[in-house]
Amino acid sequence: MISYHWDNSKRIDEVLLEVFYLNFTEYDLEEACEKYCDCTTQYFKRLINCIENVNEENSFKKIEIFDEYDGYYVKKVSSDVLVTLKYKEVCSIFEEIEKRKNKGTLYEHFCKLFISDLGIDTEVTRNSNDKGIDILGNYTVNFSKNITKLIFSDDIYLLIQTKFYNKSIDTPVIRKLVGDSLFIRFDELEYFKIRHNAFHLIVFSHKGFTQPALEFAKKNKVMTFDSMQIAHIISEDLNNDWKCLNLFSP
Numbered sequence: 001m002i003s004y005h006w007d008n009s010k011r012i013d014e015v016l017l018e019v020f021y022l023n024f025t026e027y028d029l030e031e032a033c034e035k036y037c038d039c040t041t042q043y044f045k046r047l048i049n050c051i052e053n054v055n056e057e058n059s060f061k062k063i064e065i066f067d068e069y070d071g072y073y074v075k076k077v078s079s080d081v082l083v084t085l086k087y088k089e090v091c092s093i094f095e096e097i098e099k100r101k102n103k104g105t106l107y108e109h110f111c112k113l114f115i116s117d118l119g120i121d122t123e124v125t126r127n128s129n130d131k132g133i134d135i136l137g138n139y140t141v142n143f144s145k146n147i148t149k150l151i152f153s154d155d156i157y158l159l160i161q162t163k164f165y166n167k168s169i170d171t172p173v174i175r176k177l178v179g180d181s182l183f184i185r186f187d188e189l190e191y192f193k194i195r196h197n198a199f200h201l202i203v204f205s206h207k208g209f210t211q212p213a214l215e216f217a218k219k220n221k222v223m224t225f226d227s228m229q230i231a232h233i234i235s236e237d238l239n240n241d242w243k244c245l246n247l248f249s250p
Helices: 012-023 026-036 042-057 081-099 103-117 146-151 171-184 211-219 227-235
Strands: 063-068 071-076 121-124 135-140 155-163 198-205 222-226
Touching: 012 026, 012 071, 026 042, 042 063, 081 103, 081 227, 103 121, 103 135, 103 155, 155 171, 171 198, 171 211, 171 222, 211 222, 222 227
Parallel strands: 155 198, 198 222
Antiparallel strands: 063 071, 121 135, 135 155
């Protein structure tokens, strides 16, 4: 629904009807409309609650919902058509990855390019003895005062893991990454530079994370990104030359 464009505020059941007609088969369309486009059903009310909860938790708020006398209305926070088109473009990349046999490798490469587009040096780790790390990134913090440089290291590393699963990943994935990072501190062969510097742990998950996984990640200072968040970030920065969107370009 976020990637579908409309002007001004509109009744949410009307927006859903238009979105359903574009995305469902004839059989699924009839069932979906009966459940979710009838404001008297429990499915419709649960859908509204779900949208409101996701909207509150998402730092990239795209829509606003209003409860009026004749039904629920929805409008875009930003009505910029270019933002919507860019969001669709990013989503089409993920849809294409889903069709490929080597989807995990492709998603890893996309995430590497995405991090690089943010101005961070990156490299893909070797498959053997990588201690669960798929991508290694680093950037330099330029402190203005010399005394600060004597106290703090100016090299920051990113230890990144990517997961292209068809469901949200749970706590064990995050816990394992935290545990693996402790071994990296004492690795004098593969990660000898990192052991002397600060690093951040990052997990990219195509379908997101369970709530317990997000809570565990937050407690342990692990940054989490799902594909929807990536699409929001890219679509909000139209001036950047996003090379990750050229993943399938010749």
